[in-house]
Amino acid sequence: MATKRVAADVPVVRVDGRELRPGQSFQGIEYRGKDKDGNDVWRILVYAGDKWVETPDGKRKRVVKTDKHTFTGTFRDAKKFKAKLEAERQDGTYTPPSKETVAGYLREWLDTTARRALRPSTHAIYEVNVNKHIIPALGHIRLQKLDSNTIDRFYSSLEDKLSPATIMKIHTILLSALSKAKADGIIKQNPAKNATPPRVEDPEITVLTQEQLDRLLETAKGTRIYALLYTLAYTGLRLGEALQLRWSDVDLDRGVLYVLHKTKTKSSIRAVSLDDDVVAVLRQHKEEQDEIKEIEGERYQDMGLVFATERGTPPSPSNLRNRYLYPLCAKAGVPRINFHALRHTHASLLMAANVHPKIISERLGHASIETTADRYQHLFPTLQAEALEQYKEYRRKHGKGG
Structure with a gap:
């Protein structure tokens, strides 16, 4: 030719x-x-x-x-x-040609499939990443022309701007959206499956010692977030779970609270026992909240939330963190932590007290005991050493010549 x-x-x-x-x-x-x-x-x-x-x-x-x-x-x-x-x-595997672009498809996917499947907070994060990062770089490409090499180059272009964890979130969005496109017969293969996002290192888990936790809570007394901090530290709740908690989910007489609303997984739906100190803190917190209701009157939007603003509305996590938690950490002289570190602290203190991992897993709402073991494996060498010392002491008392 x-x-x-x-x-x-x-x-x-x-x-x-x-x-x-x-x-x-x-x-x-x-x-x-x-x-x-x-x-x-x-x-x-x-x-x-x-x-x-x-x-x-x-x-x-x-x-x-x-x-x-x-x-x-x-x-x-x-x-x-x-x-x-x-x-x-x-x-029967034929795919008709389509002029649909990545931008057009992602916008429709966000407004339909993603909106139905995701929690509002997660959907909002997806929307930001799609509009701020994916569409400006890939939006003009026809969906059927998008390939893994193009996606890999896109990830490389983000490495100087975004953290590996954020790029991995973008990868998750593309995987999910393109999987739907494949299921609908718009594309033959999901190109994101063969793309290679950057490796995300496991974040280092920060925990407080009992002495550090005591100092933080003592410093927080009298502040808006004292009851919240105390509850997180001695129940292991996620911040999102605590902020969605309603008084109807809490039985102070029986010493138990129920995690029911918009949980991370099915295993996150659980009952969490409360010790007497947590019950006392929550009773005092409710009394103070009732006083605020009387003062605010009609301005108070009573949504039944355990942890609310002075007007009864859900508080902003970033505001709680930046305005209250970080300054309290500095004042108490403890490491600067986020709220999730209190969940890790709760788990580590239970392990140090030789609480069975199965119980810890149930309190944290993990899918399995393996999840708990994998998440806190860095604590095991210390716990094993303590267990070995206890075993040696047992042998000295009950073994031959003991």
């Missing part, structure tokens, strides 16, 4: 002794000309069904529907691509 130029610089391609100009076809493949790089471009028509319609004069007419595919390369390769499409049509 050879290509030559004729008058007016119209490209001509020679195929099996024939000359084809743009718009002319051979063996069901239409020559379209050349792209900007000088490669031959072909249009391939694939039968997509037919139907009979009635014309205005009352006659019946058979209308054949065809899908138009564009292929860039040699005529020989275009023939192979056409044969592949025909085979896919025969075996």
